[in-house]
Amino acid sequence: MLTIGAVARQTGLKIPTIRFYEAEGLLPAPPRTSSGRRLYGDGHVRRLAFIRHARQLGFELPQIRNLLELADHPERPCGDADAIAAENLQAVQARLKQLRALERELKRMVDACATGRAGRCRIIEVLGDHALCAVDAH
Amino acid sequence: MLTIGAVARQTGLKIPTIRFYEAEGLLPAPPRTSSGRRLYGDGHVRRLAFIRHARQLGFELPQIRNLLELADHPERPCGDADAIAAENLQAVQARLKQLRALERELKRMVDACATGRAGRCRIIEVLGDHALCAVDAH
DNA sequence: GATACATCCTCTAGTTACTAGAGGATCAAG
DNA sequence: CTTGATCCTCTAGTAACTAGAGGATGTATC
Numbered sequence: 001m002l003t004i005g006a007v008a009r010q011t012g013l014k015i016p017t018i019r020f021y022e023a024e025g026l027l028p029a030p031p032r033t034s035s036g037r038r039l040y041g042d043g044h045v046r047r048l049a050f051i052r053h054a055r056q057l058g059f060e061l062p063q064i065r066n067l068l069e070l071a072d073h074p075e076r077p078c079g080d081a082d083a084i085a086a087e088n089l090q091a092v093q094a095r096l097k098q099l100r101a102l103e104r105e106l107k108r109m110v111d112a113c114a115t116g117r118a119g120r121c122r123i124i125e126v127l128g129d130h131a132l133c134a135v136d137a138h
Numbered sequence: 139m140l141t142i143g144a145v146a147r148q149t150g151l152k153i154p155t156i157r158f159y160e161a162e163g164l165l166p167a168p169p170r171t172s173s174g175r176r177l178y179g180d181g182h183v184r185r186l187a188f189i190r191h192a193r194q195l196g197f198e199l200p201q202i203r204n205l206l207e208l209a210d211h212p213e214r215p216c217g218d219a220d221a222i223a224a225e226n227l228q229a230v231q232a233r234l235k236q237l238r239a240l241e242r243e244l245k246r247m248v249d250a251c252a253t254g255r256a257g258r259c260r261i262i263e264v265l266g267d268h269a270l271c272a273v274d275a276h
Numbered sequence: 277g278a279t280a281c282a283t284c285c286t287c288t289a290g291t292t293a294c295t296a297g298a299g300g301a302t303c304a305a306g
Numbered sequence: 307c308t309t310g311a312t313c314c315t316c317t318a319g320t321a322a323c324t325a326g327a328g329g330a331t332g333t334a335t336c
Binding site for chain 2: 046047049050053054055056057058067068070071082085086088089092093095096098099100102103106107110122123124125
């Protein structure tokens with residue numbers, strides 16, 4: 001059983017952020033010591049690491065709530081879970097496309113630099129292109 | 139030359155957001171009509187699309203400012219540009235790793251669902267793992 | 277057992293990155 | 307020349323944290 005400070009160190013989250021996620025219902029309220037201090041287990045830590053990474057990947061809290069729901073109840077009417085998974089898969093794949101394009105361009109710049117020639121930077125064009133943006137180009 | 143509304147429609151950004159990016163110095167102030175309305179060109183639109191996509195990929199405004207600097211001055215002392223590019227490349231590759239893991243898992247779930255068997259959801263494990271998180275696991 | 281320093285608690289307020297709305301001017305169509 | 311859409315600035319609200327005040331508890335040391 002870990003204190004909130006230990007969990008913060010392990011996950012890289014700030015202490016108030018952990019309490020915030022609990023208040024938001026993303027993390028189940030952990031048991032407390034007799035004096036009221038929170039005690040976390042491995043499940044909590046994994047869930048928090050998941051939330052952190054998902055946030056770093058640009059998912060918003062409602063989407064993360066959504067994914068956690070899916071993880072928590074995979075046995076529900078298959079259609080529901082499938083719809084959520086499929087929808088999120090699309091969002092993930094759109095992000096992947098753009099990130100790969102950005103990666104290519106940054107690599108090209110680093111390489112160009114290594115060989116002396118500066119060459120111009122095309123990252124704006126690369127990420128400015130809506131063709132790669134399958135999400136909501138509307 | 140486009141009005142701010144047209145640019146908003148093209149980029150998917152809200153009008154106040156465009157003005158906000160201008161105030162933050164991420165977008166150069168465009169010329170104005172005699173009555174004070176903003177008029178944008180293609181460069182502005184591309185730059186805004188870049189900002190939008192970068193934000194969707196989880197980059198924060200300071201990082202985006204950083205990348206825009208790189209794009210705006212690729213001829214600067216090569217070391218600088220290279221350092222920025224290399225640093226961002228690392229961040230991009232870490233995100234790619236996690237997104238690919240998440241993609242695999244969501245695909246697996248959709249597939250499992252298609253063939254009838256529900257199977258349990260491992261997305262938390264997949265993104266909860268710090269091994270994939272090269273950025274700042276500290 | 278007393279002192280001291282870290283860590284925890286709750287609660288309020290501040291920050292970042294938008295987003296909505298008020299109040300008013302300007303433009304484009306009919 | 308009026309009507310409706312669009313623009314302007316400015317202030318205030320929201321989401322997702324983040325920092326700090328004020329106070330209790332835990333732990334290590336003498």
